[in-house]
Amino acid sequence: MPKVxxxxxxxxxxxxxxxxxxxxxxxxxxxxxxxxxxxxxxMIGAVCIAVGLIMSLPTKIYLTILLMRNEGKDTKY
Structure with a gap:
């Protein structure tokens, strides 16, 4: 099984x-x-939208933090 x-x-x-x-x-x-x-x-449409928002928002925050962490490592003063 490939590692993701x-x-x-x-x-x-x-x-x-x-x-x-x-x-x-x-x-x-x-x-x-x-x-x-x-x-x-x-109800079905609202549940789809709610689950989509739940899935998309926290991961964007995590990716932003990860990007900021990587940019901090690349910058040398």
């Missing part, structure tokens, strides 16, 4: 989170989905 770095895993989680946000928005604006599921379509 933490950075690659976090990037995949960010992309999956953004895709969930886009998918949740698409579910909310699609009329046929709303007609089929009724009020539950709003």
């Amino acid at each position: 770095s933490t950075l690659t895993l976090l990037k995949v989680i960010i992309v999956f989170g953004v895709l969930l946000i886009i998918g949740g928005h698409t579910l909310l604006v699609t009329d046929s989905f709303r007609d089929y599921f009724g009020i539950y379509s709003f």
